[in-house]
Amino acid sequence: MSKDSAYGILKRGRIAGALLYGPPGTGKTQLARIISCECNAALISVSGAELNRKYVGETEKFVKALFKLGQMLYPSIVFIDEADSIFPSRDRITLEYDRSRINQLLTEMDGFVQSSNAPFTLLATNFPQHLDHAVLRRVPSLLHLGLPLLETRKRIFDLYLCQEILHDDVDTWILARKTHGYSGSDIKNLCVQAALGCRTFVTREGKRMRHLRDEHFHDALRRCSSTVSRTSLAEIHDLAIEHDPHSLVATVEDEVDKGGIFERALRAPALQDMDLD
Ligand SMILES: Nc1ncnc2c1ncn2[C@@H]1O[C@H](COP(=O)(O)OP(=O)(O)OP(=O)(O)O)[C@@H](O)[C@H]1O
Ligand SMILES: [Mg+2]
Structure with a gap:
């Protein structure tokens, strides 16, 4: 997102977004706030469960409105927390309607990405292995937030x-x-x-x-014992190895730095957090 890198391949092939994944309580939601704060971008934050609307067509409308708002508030970040509940892997869903809805949402997002004032899409999940592969392709940056060392x-x-x-x-x-x-x-x-x-x-x-x-x-x-289960750790570890083998090394090396960012964030003034509720 930085202006310094916005030329050549990174300008033409605009980075549409990033995925923060890792076990619960590792600071994914907090990091989204910090990123928006550090980039001076408005944060439009919504959870996948909130986006899941009961009536046909409502979710699509909601997503469209989110990205429109993001354009109006440019520079901005559309942050979809618990993204697996809105973009479940297509082989896990049985209803044809759900499948076509995911397609439509992705097409909608692709449309917005082309514009110069498109919001940056940030997704977060504890279950990256349940996310649709088409979604993973659209977010070239996968950031693994592991347990602290x-x-x-x-x-x-x-x-x-x-x-x-x-x-x-x-x-x-x-x-x-x-x-x-x-x-x-x-x-x-x-x-x-x-x-x-x-x-x-x-x-x-x-x-x-x-x-x-x-x-x-x-x-x-x-x-108070640890709330992170071994199963969830193992599943996340498998995905990290498959998609982003360096992330495990990065996790080890970046842990210290992550602490630094959190320290800065706690001292930062009011976060530009816009909850849609
Ligand atoms: N590395 C860290 N340093 C300082 N505080 C942290 C760190 N990781 C998590 N926390 C704190 O733990 C709390 C919960 O973090 P947060 O809600 O961002 O986790 P999460 O990964 O989004 O969890 P979930 O997957 O359950 O949504 C926050 O108050 C956050 O500041
Ligand atoms: Mg969270």
Whole structure:
């Protein structure tokens, strides 16, 4: 999307969109907000389930309206979360109507992509293997957001605990080691649970504040386990190998950087998020 790269092949063969995929709670939805914020683009955010309308023809109208709005708000991003529910793989669906509807939606999107003020289409899913192949072809960039590695987990703890008063017995490296298999969202929940369970206080600058000790995290760890199932991880891993083998390497290398983006986003002013509701 950057202006610097908008020439030659990248201008002619305009990149229509990207897919963010990965297990739940790895920050896909949050990343969409961050991208729009960093690119100064309006974010038109909708979930696949919301797009699935009951009456014949309504979904197509809704999608058309979304892209029209995107054109009007250019530069913009049309973000379709849980995209697998609106674009299921055609061999998984039985109704002829659903099949033709997917075709029509894709044709609609292709039409918009040709225009110079077309919105960038960003899709997100936890089930990339359930997405229609024609959709995968249209989004040449597949970005895999995997579970955070040790160093990133430590940074996520540091990020969420930076305003808390921690006792000397709290070591975020140890917490990171104990949370193998946890997503960013699981770690955030764990920190919230630890804070909710804390009954020890200290006074700082005249204010009564929580004093978090290792025991609070120990209790929280017993209550909050990882929410990501092995099956979902294995399926996502298979797709990453098939479509984007480098993404697994990239996941390892980019984890640290992803933490950086999240840190910036948390400090960023109001996000330009436009929910259609
Ligand atoms: N790497 C990370 N660093 C900091 N916070 C994170 C990270 N990953 C996830 N989170 C936090 O976890 C919460 C949930 O993230 P988000 O909803 O974006 O996940 P998701 O991948 O869209 O999940 P789902 O697949 O269930 O929709 C957000 O508050 C987000 O900031
Ligand atoms: Mg999400």
